[in-house]
Amino acid sequence: MSPQLIQAPTLIVQSSTVDSTRWESYRPRTGDIIIGTYPKCGTTWVQRIVGMLVFGSSTPYDISQVSPWLDMKRFGGQALTAIEAQTHRRFLKTHLPLDALPVYQGVKYIHVARDGRDAVMSLHNHLRHYSPDFRARLDSSIDQSGANAGRRDAPAAEDPAVFFADWVAAGGSRGNPDESFFHVENSYWAARDKLDMLLVHYSDLKADLSGEMRRIADFLEIGIPEASWPELIAAAGFAAMKSQGDLLLPIAQQVWDQGSARFFNNGTNGRWRKIFAPSDLARYDQLVLMHFTPDQAHWVTHGGLAG
Numbered sequence: 196m197s198p199q200l201i202q203a204p205t206l207i208v209q210s211s212t213v214d215s216t217r218w219e220s221y222r223p224r225t226g227d228i229i230i231g232t233y234p235k236c237g238t239t240w241v242q243r244i245v246g247m248l249v250f251g252s253s254t255p256y257d258i259s260q261v262s263p264w265l266d267m268k269r270f271g272g273q274a275l276t277a278i279e280a281q282t283h284r285r286f287l288k289t290h291l292p293l294d295a296l297p298v299y300q301g302v303k304y305i306h307v308a309r310d311g312r313d314a315v316m317s318l319h320n321h322l323r324h325y326s327p328d329f330r331a332r333l334d335s336s337i338d339q340s341g342a343n344a345g346r347r348d349a350p351a352a353e354d355p356a357v358f359f360a361d362w363v364a365a366g367g368s369r370g371n372p373d374e375s376f377f378h379v380e381n382s383y384w385a386a387r388d389k390l391d392m393l394l395v396h397y398s399d400l401k402a403d404l405s406g407e408m409r410r411i412a413d414f415l416e417i418g419i420p421e422a423s424w425p426e427l428i429a430a431a432g433f434a435a436m437k438s439q440g441d442l443l444l445p446i447a448q449q450v451w452d453q454g455s456a457r458f459f460n461n462g463t464n465g466r467w468r469k470i471f472a473p474s475d476l477a478r479y480d481q482l483v484l485m486h487f488t489p490d491q492a493h494w495v496t497h498g499g500l501a502g
Contacts, residue, residue, distance in 0.1 A: 198223040198301035206295040208373045213266045215295040220275050221265060225301040228286035228415065230262070231293060233379040235317035236309035237397040238288055243443065244408055244431050245286045245305070248417045253430035255442035264288045292373065292382035302391065303415060306383035309397035310496050311367060311376045312359070312467040312479060319358045322351040359467070360475045367482055377486040384491050396498030398464065403500060404428055433462035 208215040228245055232238045242262045247253055263274035265287050278285055289296065298304070352358045362368065368375035386392045393414040400407050405428050412419055419427065429435060436443060467476075483492050 198225055198227070198299035200297055201300050202298035204295050204297055206292065206373060208266075208291055208295045208371070210371050210374060212268060213290060213374070214268050215266055215291050217266045217272075217275065218291075218295075218297055221297065222279070223297075223299045223302050224285060226284050227299075227302045228284070228305065229289060229296070229302060230286060230305045230307065231289045231291065231296065231379075231383065232307045233309075233311075233314060233376050234290050235314045235321060237307040237395070237400060238290070239444070240397075240400060240431070240433075240436070241305060241307050241395060241411070242286065242288060243436060244411060245415070247427045247430060248408070248412050248415060248419065249284045249286060251419065251423065253426050255439045257445055258443050259446050262286050262288055264290070266291055290374070290379075292379045293386055294382045295373070298386075300391070304383075304386070304389075304392045305395060305411065305414070306392065307395045307397065308380060308383075308495050308498075310464065311483075312471065312476070313397070313464045314376065315359050315362055316355060316467050316470070318362075319351055319355040323353065323358075355467075356470050356472055356475070359471045359479075363475050363478045363482065367479075367486075377482060380491070380495055381486060384487075384494075394494075396494065396500075398498035399500045401464070402498070404431060437462075 204215065204218065206215070228249075230238060230241050230245065232241075239258060242258050246256060246258065246261060250256075260277065261281075263277060265274050265278075266289055267274070274287075278287065293304070293306075352361060366372055366375050367377045372378060383392070383394065387394050393411065395407060395411065405424070408428060408431060409424075430439075441448070483496075487495060
C-alpha cells in the first residue's frame with residue numbers, strides 16, 4: 196500500500212537554485228527517507244550515515260546519485276527518473292522547509308540542524324569557491340530558463356564577515372524569506388513530536404557519533420550487527436569522509452576550485468567567533484529571540500547533548 200498524504204505543501208519555494216514543485220511528481224514508497232536541512236548543516240554527513248545503515252556497508256558510493264537533491268533545479272528532473280529505478284530503500288535530500296514538502300504517513304523525515312553562525316561560515320566557503328567554469332554554466336542555465344528562473348543570487352562577498360552581515364540583514368537568508376534559516380528551522384521544530392520525524396544536531400554528531408548513528412538506526416528501524424558498528428562509525432568520521440571525498444562526491448571536481456577537498460573543508464564549529472563583527476552577532480541574537488522559543492534557541496545553538 197502506498198503512503199498516504201497527511202499534509203500537502205502550503206508553500207511554493209522557487210529560486211535560482213530550487214523549485215519545490217518538483218515534489219509534485221514524487222511517488223512515495225513506504226520506508227522512504229527524506230533528509231531535510233538548511234544548507235551546510237550536515238546534510239551530506241547524514242546522507243552518508245543513512246546510506247551505510249541502509250546498505251549495511253561502509254563501501255563508498257556516489258552520494259549525489261544514490262541520494263539525489265530532488266528540488267534542485269539543475270538536476271531535479273533527472274533525479275525523479277533515477278529514484279524510480281532504485282530498488283533499495285530510498286533516501287532523498289532537500290533544503291526546503293517542511294511546509295514546502297508533501298508529508299506522507301510511512302515516509303521517514305530526518306532534519307539536521309546547526310548553529311546558524313556555523314552554517315553561514317560553511318555556506319560562504321561553499322558559494323565563494325565555485326570553479327569559474329561551474330559559475331559560468333550556472334549563470335547560463337539561469338538565463339536560458341527564462342521567467343521561471345527565479346532570482347539570481349549575487350556572488351558571495353569575499354570577506355566572510357561581510358557575507359554574514361548581508362545574510363543577517365536579509366533575515367537569515369540570501370534574499371528569499373521562504374528559504375531563510377529561521378523559517379526552515381521553525382518548520383521542522385513544529386513537527387518534532389511527530390512519529391515519523393527525527394531531529395538531529397550537528398554538534399551532537401560531533402560529540403557522540405556512535406550514539407547518534409545508533410539513534411538514527413533505531414528511528415529507521417534498521418538492525419545493524421554489533422560487529423559492524425566500529426567500521427561504520429569510523430567511516431562516518433570527518434577525516435574518513437574527506438579522504439574518500441572523490442568517491443563520495445565525484446561531481447565536486449566540476450563544481451569547486453579544489454574539488455571534494457573544498458566541499459569537505461573544515462568540519463568544525465566556532466570559527467565565526469574571531470571573524471564576525473560584534474554588531475552583526477548582536478543582530479543575529481535578536482533574530483534568534485524574535486523567531487525561536489527559548490528551548491528551540493538552545494537546541495539550535497547547542498544541540499541536545501549540551502543540555
